[in-house]
Amino acid sequence: MRRWLRRFGWEPFVPPFYWSATHLLRFLLLLLARWEVRGREHVPREGPLIVVSNHLSNADPPILAAAVLYRRIRYMAKAELFRFPIGVVMRLYGAFPVRRFEADARALLAAERILRHGGALGMFPEGHRSRTGYVGKPRPGTALIALRTGAPVLPCAIEGTEQLRNPLAVFRRPRIAVTIGQPFRLEQVKRPTEGDVSEATQRIFGAITALLPAKYLGPYTGSEAPHDGSDPPRD
Secondary structure (H helix, E strand, O other), X not given: OHHHHHHHOOHHHHHHHHHHHHHHHHHHHHHHOEEEEEOHHHOOOOOOEEEXXXXXXXXXXXHHHHHHOOOOEEEEEEHHHHOOOHHHHHHHOOOEEEOOOOOXXXXXXXXXXXXXXXXXXXXXXXXXXXXXXXXXXXXXXXXXXXXXXXXXXXXXXXEOHHHHHOHHHHHHOOEEEEEEOOOEOOOOOOOOOHHHHHHHHHHHHHHHHOOOOHHHOOHHHOOOOOOOOOOOOOO
16 A cells, blocks of 8 residues: 555545545535535536635534535645544545644645646634634635635635534534525736735635625624633534
8 A cells, every 4th residue: 555655645535535425415504413514506617716714623524514415525634634543534535734823835836736737725714613613713724825826715604613612512413504605706916015914814815705694704804702711602
């Protein structure tokens, strides 16, 4: 197996694993949760695409993939997740590592390569999952890639996955919903300035928060909802 991987890499195994896992999860969501997807008709069937969303749970990437369904999404994931054994699953799922909170040129180039080849890239602008259930401040990486590539951005909003931090929640059939908005483009800028990135970050994150119920919006987005030290939103 190691010799095969050195010669051919992970790619031959990725599509069958990804689609099998995605359809299995979709079946489990229909069985074990009150699962709802709105706006799937907005998903472009081909061409480069940056799928963006808020981030409530470690389960969000596969759940977002099951919601979008028509496209195989390649996710950036923190480099720590690529250690054995969980790293095997990450590779089979088609994810690639990024060193968070620093300028990771290799991850940036990998993301741009996916988009140049007409692929779908999944990103969570907050950079990490929310620990409070409320959306946090977005980071500039998503906007930088969107500006440099000019790829369409597909805003999505995930609701209810914060309940999955407790595995017993599945016995209560939690309500989990994904809303998919209209895709939009940012004007391509090969060398974006700090101002360009800041403006694009606000536009991307604004498109996400516009799809979310008010209960997920903390002070950063203009809501009066408590943000620190409070319980996460609940149904």
